[in-house]
Every structure is written in structure tokens, then in C-alpha cells.
Amino acid sequence: MGRIVGGFGMSHVLFPPQGVEPQAGRVIDGMMEIRRRIAALKPDVIVLAGSDHLNNFSLAAQVTLAVGVADSFTTMGDGTPAATFPGHRAFAEAFARFAEPNGFDLVQMEEVKPDHGMSLPKLVVDPTDTVPVVPVYINSLMPVPPSPRRCYRLGTVLKQMVEQQRPAGERVVVVGTGGLSHWLCLPEQGRVAVEFDEDFIARMIAGRSAELAEYSADHIFRESGNGGLEVVSWLFMAGALPGAKGEKLFYEPIPQWISGMGGVALMPEAA
Amino acid sequence: MSGAYRVQKLIQDLQRNPAAAAEFARDQEPAYESYGLTGEEKALLREGSPPALHKVGLHPNLQMKFMRLKAPRPPGAPGLMDAYLDRLLGR
Numbered sequence: 001m002g003r004i005v006g007g008f009g010m011s012h013v014l015f016p017p018q019g020v021e022p023q024a025g026r027v028i029d030g031m032m033e034i035r036r037r038i039a040a041l042k043p044d045v046i047v048l049a050g051s052d053h054l055n056n057f058s059l060a061a062q063v064t065l066a067v068g069v070a071d072s073f074t075t076m077g078d079g080t081p082a083a084t085f086p087g088h089r090a091f092a093e094a095f096a097r098f099a100e101p102n103g104f105d106l107v108q109m110e111e112v113k114p115d116h117g118m119s120l121p122k123l124v125v126d127p128t129d130t131v132p133v134v135p136v137y138i139n140s141l142m143p144v145p146p147s148p149r150r151c152y153r154l155g156t157v158l159k160q161m162v163e164q165q166r167p168a169g170e171r172v173v174v175v176g177t178g179g180l181s182h183w184l185c186l187p188e189q190g191r192v193a194v195e196f197d198e199d200f201i202a203r204m205i206a207g208r209s210a211e212l213a214e215y216s217a218d219h220i221f222r223e224s225g226n227g228g229l230e231v232v233s234w235l236f237m238a239g240a241l242p243g244a245k246g247e248k249l250f251y252e253p254i255p256q257w258i259s260g261m262g263g264v265a266l267m268p269e270a271a
Numbered sequence: 272m273s274g275a276y277r278v279q280k281l282i283q284d285l286q287r288n289p290a291a292a293a294e295f296a297r298d299q300e301p302a303y304e305s306y307g308l309t310g311e312e313k314a315l316l317r318e319g320s321p322p323a324l325h326k327v328g329l330h331p332n333l334q335m336k337f338m339r340l341k342a343p344r345p346p347g348a349p350g351l352m353d354a355y356l357d358r359l360l361g362r
Contacts, residue, residue: 014352028355054332059276059283079352080359120352123359141332185321185331226331 002166004159004174006041007241007266008034009204009234010124012050012117012177013079015257023252023261030250030263031124034175037265038125043173045088046125047158047240048118049136049233050177055115062142065154066107067092068114068135079116080123088132091166095134098161104154109137117230121177138236140178140229145217151232152213155239162240176237178230180251180260186226192253193224197260200224200231205264207245209238227259234264241266275328278316281306282333285340296343 010031017024038046055076057063069092074084096106114122118135126133136158139145146154155174162172180200181193203212213235221229238244246266253260281302285292295302303313315327319341324334356362 014355016349016351017354024354028358032358054283054330054336059279079350080356116352127359127361142330185324185334187321187325189321 001164001168002162002170002172004162004240004268005043005171006038006268007174007176007237007244007246008038008125008264009176009179009231009237010034010121010263011179011259011261012121012230013259014120015254020254020256023254026250027252027254027261033249034263034265035124035127038173038175041173042171043131044170045091045172046131046133047136047172047174048121048125048133048177049138049175049236050117050121051140051230051233052112052137053115053117053141056109056112057137057139057142062139062144063107063137064139064144064146065104066109066137067096068112068137069093069096069108070110070112073112073114073133073135075119075122076113076115078119080119083119083123083129085122085126085129086132088134091132092134094165095158095161098165099154099157102157102160104157109135112137117177121175125173125175136236138233140232145229145232147217148213148215148220148232148235151236152210152239155236156242158236159240159242174237174240176231176234178233179224179228180231180262181224182227182259183225184227184258188225190255190258191225192255192258192260193228194253194260196223196228197251197253197262201248201251201262201264204234204238205246205248205266207243209235210242213239224260238266241268244268277306278308278312278327278329279333281308282329282337282340286336292340292343295340299341
């Protein structure tokens, strides 16, 4: 059996540091700490969950949950330089097949060019472009998003797949990207829901993510903004490590960036 | 086609067509005409304020794309994350 050896949640964008140098410094330091910890875990596969920003998905059709199955992916180059990294077809297809009898019909994506929402975290978690990465797309941008409970449950299905179907010794790291609170192009833009963000992080690292998964998507949207809903990807990650406790690696409310910026690590017991 | 969809489709199409986007940056009116926007929709897009873009039914993500289409980043201007790339790329 394979093992989920670690989970991480992190914001998926950076803005220029001018005027907020100390906060920006702590954010990039936190992201580099995530890089260091993932390298130490020596993953064979990284599952990277997040949202697309109407760059791959479009008005033509709303895709709720999808997995990238290609042998390699080339990023869009919006924010980070375009880069090509390996996917993991066997892992991704196995996930799609395993998910179906477990209540999830995943869209399989052969052609996708990850935008900044995936490419910045990808650059953070593996700058060498040598560890295969399986992108999992969780729609938080367009109505109707999947419920937080379902995202968490899908993470648990991933864990079961890894433990039941993947080769012995395979080490898998799961990363949920996006958030924390931010309102984009809404009247509340510039607000940062510090209390919500800090409570979210505190409960997640206390091993209480299942409670967070009981929030409705509407509740998260209302309390932490349209961008804040991206934390459903963190809940997917947490679902892959049920009950795991962890550590806050950084949290910076930065109104100038219109965002709460955060990062956490969850560690399974005996990883 | 509903008004909101028509306006959003315009922005999406421009986003995917660099030549049309360059034309749009110079003059928005022909695109508004060719997508059959109403007088009110055109007025709201011309105003371009967040409340106006919300009223015309533009998704927040497409609002950002619309603003970028109207005022593209000059060639060579620093990117959003450039300040961090040396460290991220280890160079």
C-alpha cells in the first residue's frame, strides 16, 4: 500500500512586496518552509488541488471536480514562468476509477494548462519539476461549487485509493491551494476576515477539519469571500489525512493584497 | 442569449484572441456593437466601476479580465510575482 505522508494548505498567489515588506517576507518564508518540508518527505507523487480561474474551464460548461491525467502539464505562465512538469497518468486514472464506485464521477482532463492557482504552488512544492504532480480541480469560482463536506470526503477517497491500490511504499503528499479570506471585485474587496481565517487554521491544525467541512459553501463564501471559498481545496487535503494534527506555518492578513495569506502542514501519525 | 451571458462571452472571447484583444484595447465600441450589447450594457461597461460591472452581470473574475483588456500591461512591465521569482527559482 501507498501512504499519504503529509498534507499542506497554502495561498496560491503573491503580490508585489512594496509597502508590506515584512508581511510579504513572512509569506514567502512560509512558502519556502513548505518546500523544505515536502522535500524532506521525499514524495513519489504530489496531488495538487485547487481552482482554475476561467482559463481552462469556461462559460461553456461548469466542471465541478476534475483530475488531470496527462503525462505532463505546461503551465500558462500567468505570474510564474511557463514550465513543464510531469503528471502521473497511472495514479490519476486509478483515482478516477476508484472514485466512481465511491460516489464521485471525476472529469478526466487530458489537456489543461494550469494557471497561477496551480503554478505558484507547484513552483513552491517542487522547483525541480521531477516529482510527478496530479492536479485535482475543485471548482470554487462558478456556481454551483461542491460542498465542503464533499471535498473533504473526496480527500478521504483519495487516501483509500492510495492505501488500497497504489504500490507498496509509494509516498504521496497532498497540497490544497488558495484562500484564505478575500473578496475579489465585490463591494467588500479589501476586507480580510482575520477571525474566520485564524479559527479555520486553528481548527484544522487541531485535527478538527471534519468540523470545518460541515460549513456550507454559502457560509464560507459569506464569511470569507468569493476567493475565500478556495479553502475547499484545503478541506480536500485534510480529508486525505482524517484527524491529522499539524502546524500553522504562516498567516498574514494583508489588506493591501486584499487577502488573508496562510499556510499549514498536517502530519499523519507515524509518517 | 441573456444579457449577462452575452457580455461575459465577449470578455471570454477577447481573452482568447490576442488580435481582437489588441483592437479592443484601442477601441471598445466595435466589439460592443458586434456582440449586440444594449445601450445600457454599453454605458455600464464604459463607466467600468465595480458597481457598474456588477450591475451588467460580469463575473468577478471576468471583471478583472475586462479591466486588463481595457488597460493591458505594457510590454516589459514587471509581473505580479516577479519580486519573488529569483528565490522561488533558486537563481
